[in-house]
Amino acid sequence: MKKLVYIILLMLLAACQPGETETSNSNSNSSESESESKQALEEKPSVTFTYKGEEIEANSIRQCFAPDCSENSATVDQMNHKEMAEGLEPTQVEDGEKIQVHIDGKQPTQTHLSRYYGTTIEGGTLEENEITIHSASKDERKESFFVRLDWYNENQEFLGSVSKAFIVNVDGISSEKIDKQDPNH
Numbered sequence: 001m002k003k004l005v006y007i008i009l010l011m012l013l014a015a016c017q018p019g020e021t022e023t024s025n026s027n028s029n030s031s032e033s034e035s036e037s038k039q040a041l042e043e044k045p046s047v048t049f050t051y052k053g054e055e056i057e058a059n060s061i062r063q064c065f066a067p068d069c070s071e072n073s074a075t076v077d078q079m080n081h082k083e084m085a086e087g088l089e090p091t092q093v094e095d096g097e098k099i100q101v102h103i104d105g106k107q108p109t110q111t112h113l114s115r116y117y118g119t120t121i122e123g124g125t126l127e128e129n130e131i132t133i134h135s136a137s138k139d140e141r142k143e144s145f146f147v148r149l150d151w152y153n154e155n156q157e158f159l160g161s162v163s164k165a166f167i168v169n170v171d172g173i174s175s176e177k178i179d180k181q182d183p184n185h
Contacts (some may be wrong), residue, residue, distance in 0.1 A: 004116065038068045040159060041151060045105030049131075049147075056091045056099065058166040059084060061146070063161030074150070074161035081116035081144040084165035090142055093168045099131040108149035108162075117143040117170075133173050139172045 044065050049056040061084055064074050093099065099161040111126040118141065131145065144167045 006106075040049070041106060043047065044160065045103050045108070045149075045151070045162065046125075047104075047147070047149060047164055048076070049164075049166055050100045050102060051091055051093055051097070051168075052090075056087050056163045056166050056168070059088060061165055062162040063162045065101075065151075066158055069160075070151075070160035071161075074146070074158070075147050076146075076163055079114060079146060080120070081114070081146060084146055085144040085167040088167050090167040090169045092096040092171070093133050094171045095133055097133050099133065099145075099168070101126055101150065103129065106151060108135075109152040110150040112148040113151075114146040115143055117141055118125070133168070133170055141170050141171055143168050149156045 009147045044063075046141075049058055060077060062074060113124045113126055113131065115131075126147070131147075133143075144165060145163045146163065148161060148163040150161045153159055
């Protein structure tokens with residue numbers, strides 16, 4: 001009985017192997033175009049962050065590309081900014097400055113950005129491959145960032161994802177900056 005169950009299970013698994021499909025002659029052209037549109041990226045993109053020309057140290061959280069992973073396996077289930085940035089030295093940055101996101105390869109279809117400071121988490125997307133530092137504090141503060149970039153083809157089929165995290169120390173707003181922002185101060 002165990003052998004019969006094992007054989008049936010083995011046959012089911014063998015029948016569900018990706019990439020092997022039976023097609024009739026009339027459907028062969030449509031199957032070819034489907035497999036072409038779902039191809040993996042030709043080159044896996046690399047992602048780095050810089051501030052004033054200097055590279056920012058970042059942890060690679062998750063990086064996966066089709067056909068080796070799926071959209072579900074690329075997603076980070078629980079986001080813990082402290083754990084993601086563990087072991088990193090913060091980069092000193094100034095309020096109002098920009099961090100550049102450099103993508104070597106095809107540009108992503110979707111971008112996700114999460115910023116954590118104090119007890120606040122802000123979410124959003126990248127604008128023009130830049131992250132603007134906004135601090136409303138007079139004191140220096142530590143901020144951690146989580147960036148996820150996703151690639152899809154024209155049929156919205158998942159091609160890959162890169163997730164990275166880094167931390168910065170943001171200089172507090174100087175009294176000179178406060179005077180410029182609020183002339184009544």
